[in-house]
Amino acid sequence: MPGSREDFPTEEVHASMKIVRNETGQTREGSDHQSAIASKQHEKTRIDIVVEDNASSSREKRFKSVMGGPEDSKRSQLSETKWARIPKVPHMLRGTKDFKILFEPRVVSVGPYHHHKHDLRAAEMLKRLMTKRFILESRQAIEVLYNKIVSEISELRNCYNKNATKKYNDEDLAWMMLVDGCSLLHFIRCYTTEGKLKDLPIKYHNAAFAQQDLFLLENQLPFRVLELLLEPGFEEGMQMIEQFIGSAAETDPPAVKSDNEEKPAHLLDLLRRRLLGNQTASETEAGKGTGWNSFRNVNELKAAGIRFKPAKSGSLRDISFNSYILLGFLKLPRITIDDSTKSRFLNLIAYEMCPEVPNEPVVTSYICFLDSLIDDPEDVKELRRQHVLRNFLGSDKEVARLFNEIATDLVPDSDAYKDVKGKIQKHYEIKASTWIAEGLHSHFSSPWTVLAFLGAVVALFFGGLQTYYTVFPRHN
Template identity: 80%
Template sequence: MEIVRKETGQAREGSDHQFAIASKQREKTRIDIVVEDNASSSREKRFKSVMGGPEDSESSQLSETKLPRIPKVPQMLLNTKDFKKQFEPRVVSVGPYHHHKQELKAAEMLKRQMTKQFIRDCSQGIEVLYNKIVSEISELKNCYNKNATKKYNDEDLAWMMLVDGCSLLHYIHCYTTEGKSKDLPFKHQIAAFVQQDLLLLENQLPFRVLELLLESRFKGNEGMEMIEKFIHFTIKGWMPSKVTCDPNEEKPSHLLDLLRRRFLGDQKSCKTESGKGEGWNSYRNVNELKAAGIRFRPAKSGSLRDISFKSYFFCGFLNLPEITIDDSTKARFLNLIAYELCPEVPNDSEVTSYICFLDSLIDEPSDVKELRRQHVLRNFLGSDEEVATLFNEITTDLVPDSEAYKDVKAKIQKHYKNEVSTWMTEGLHSHFSSPWTILAFLGAVLALFFGGLQTYYTVFPRGN
C-alpha cells in the first residue's frame, strides 16, 4: 500500500449539520496497490549479487583479516581414500577445527603440562602472554572458518591459542634440542604421530600467535631457527647443526606454509615459457627412458623446482630432487596439495605439478628400484610396489599446471625420439651390462690386435 488519499465531494447548500452529514456520506478513500513483478525483482537481486552495489565494502569481501587464512580441506578431496587418516589429527588438535573431538581430549592435559614448562622459561608470565593474544583475537579469529569459531567466545578462543601455541613450541624445542626429548610427556613412538599432526592443513595456528610467544622465550632469531630446524628435519630426515634465517623474508601463514616454501626452495618457478614443447609425451616411465639412454641423478639443491635435463648425443641425464618416502609422506603431500587447491592461496600448484611429474615416471616397482639405485629416491616405506601404489593414489583426480616443466619434458621427448641413441643404448646394455662382458670385449679386442700384429710381421718381416 503506497498512497492513501482522501477526496471529499462538494457539499450541498444548507446548514452546517447537513454539510457535515453530506461530507461524511460522500467521503471516498482511494487505495493504490502496487503489485510487484516477482520475476523482475529476482533478476535485480541476481544482478546485484554479482555486480554488487554501494553497500559493498572491504569488510564484506572474502578477506576479513589482514592475516592469511587457514582454510579447511577442499570439497573435491573429501572422497580421498582413508580421508580421516590423511587429513585429521590422530593424537593432538591445534586450533578450533578439531578441538571438540572426544578422541583427542586425552592430549589436552598433556598440552597444559607442556604449556607450563614453556612459560617457566619465558621472560613474561602467562597473564601477559594471554593478554597479547586477546589484544589481537579479532584478527586471529577471522583466520578460521566462521562456523568453527562461533561456538567459542573471544576469551575461550584466546586461551585455546595460548595453550596450543605454547605446547607446540615446547614440543619443537624438545624435538630439535639434543637431550631434551626426555622432557616431553609422552613416548618417542607418540612423538612421530604428533609431528605428522602438526603439519595437517586443518591443524594449524596463525603464525602470528607463534611470533608473539617466541619473542618472550627466545632472543633474536633463535626461535625461528628452531622452527627451521624442525622443518628441515621433516624434509631431509636429519637435523642440521645450524640454519640461517632471512629476516627480510615474508612471514609464512602457518607451519604447513613454511614447509611448502622449504620444499620449493629458492629456485626459480618451474613454469616455463608457453609454446615450448609438443604438449604430450610418448614415453611412459623410468624404464622406457632408461632404454633410450637417459640416466637419473640427484639434483644439487633438493628443491622441488630443481628439475633439469641435459642431453649428450646418445646419453641424457635427468636431474631430480632427492625424495624420502616413509609412512608420513602420503599425508604430508596430500595436505600440501589441499593447501594449493584452496581459494585463499595464490594460484600456484608447484607441489601438485611435481607430484604429478614424478607419478608420470613411476608406473611399476621396477621404476622405483631404478630411482633408488640412482640415489634419487630413498624408500623407508617398505617394498617398491608400495611406493608405486602410493604415488598412483596421491595423484588420483589431480590436474597439474600444464606449463610446469614444459621445457624439460620437451627435451626428454626430443632425446627419446632419437632412434640412434636408442640403438646405441640397447647395444651397450646388451653387451656391456656387467664387468664380465666388458672384460670379455677387451679380451677379444686385444686378441684381434695381437693376431693382426702377428700376421703383419709374418708378411713383412722386421729384417725387410
C-alpha cells in the same frame, strides 16, 4: 499482476501494502458500497505498482552482488584478515580413501577444527604441562602472553571457518591458542634439540605421530600466534622452527632463504615454501615445449639413453634436462619416502587447492610429474639406484602404488616443467640414441660382460699383432 508477487519475499509485499494504505486511507463509515469497491481496486493497483518497484530494487541488489558496490566492498573488507586464512580440506578430497588417517590428527589437535574430539582429549592435559614448561623456559608471564593473544583475537578468529569458532567466546578461543601455541613451541624445541626429546611427556612413537599431526591442513595455528609467543627472541625461535621444518621435509630444504620473503600463514605453509625453494619459473625452464610427450616412465627413458641424477638443491622446482647427442641426463630433487609421505603431500595439495592460496600448484605438478615417471617397481628401483629416491616405506611396489594413488584426479599446471618435457621428448625421438642405449643395456649391463668385452678386444689386438709380424717379419 499476480506473477510479480510470487517472485519476491512475502515480507516485502506486506510492507508495500502498509505503505499504500497509509497513503490512500481507509473508507469512511457510511460510504456507499461502490465507493468502497473502487477504493479497494485503487488500493490493489497501487500495491502492484509498489511491488514492481521492489522488483527493480531487488534486481539492482543482485547486480551489485556480482559487479560490486559500496556495501559489498565494505562487507568484504570486514571479512578479510591481514593473515592468511586456515581453510578446511576442499570437498573434492573429502572422498579420499582413508580420509581420517590422512587428514585428521591422531595424537594432538591444534586450533578449533578438531579440538572437541574425544579421542584427542588425552593430549589436553599433556599440552598444559608442556605449556608450563615453555613459559618457565622462556621466562615470560602467562598473563602477558595471554593478553597479547586477546588483543588480536578478532583477527585470529577470522583465520578460521566461522562455523568452527562461533561456539567459542574470545577468552576461550584465546586460551585455546595460548595452550596450543606454547605446547607446540615446546614440542619443536625438544624435537630439534639434541637429547631433549626425552623431556617430552609422551612416548617416542607418539612424538612421531604428533610431528605428522602438525603438518595437517586442518590442524594449524596462525603463524602470528607463534610470533607473539616467541617475542622478544623471535630470531632464535625462528631458527628452531626452520630446523623443525627441515627435519620434516621429504626433500632436502634449501639452505638459503630470501630476506624479502613474506611471513608464512602457518607451519604447513612454511613447509611448502621450503620445498619450493627460491627459484622462479624462468630458472626452472618453464613455459616452452611441444606439449605432447610419447615417453611413459623411467625404464622407457633409460632405454632411450637417459640417465637420472640428483639435483643440487631440494627444491621441487629444481628439475632440469641436458642432452649430449646420444646420452641425456634428467636431474630430480632427492625425495624420501616413508609412512608420512602420503599424508604430507596430500595436505600440501589440499592447501594448494584452496582459494585463499595463490594459484601456483607447484607441489601438485611435481607429484604428477613423478607419477608420469613411476609406473611399476622397476622405475622405483632405478631411481633408488641413482640416489634420487630413498625408500623407507618398504617394497618398491608400495612406493609405485603410493604415487599412483596420490596423483589420482589431480590437475597439474600445464606449463610446469614444460621445457624439460619438451627436451626429453626431442631426445627420445632420436632413434640412434635408443639403439645404442639398447645395445649397451643388452651387452654391457654387468661388469662381467664389460670385462669379457675388454678381454676380447685385447685378444684381438694381440692376435692381429702376431699375424702382422708373421706376414712381415722384422730382422735385427
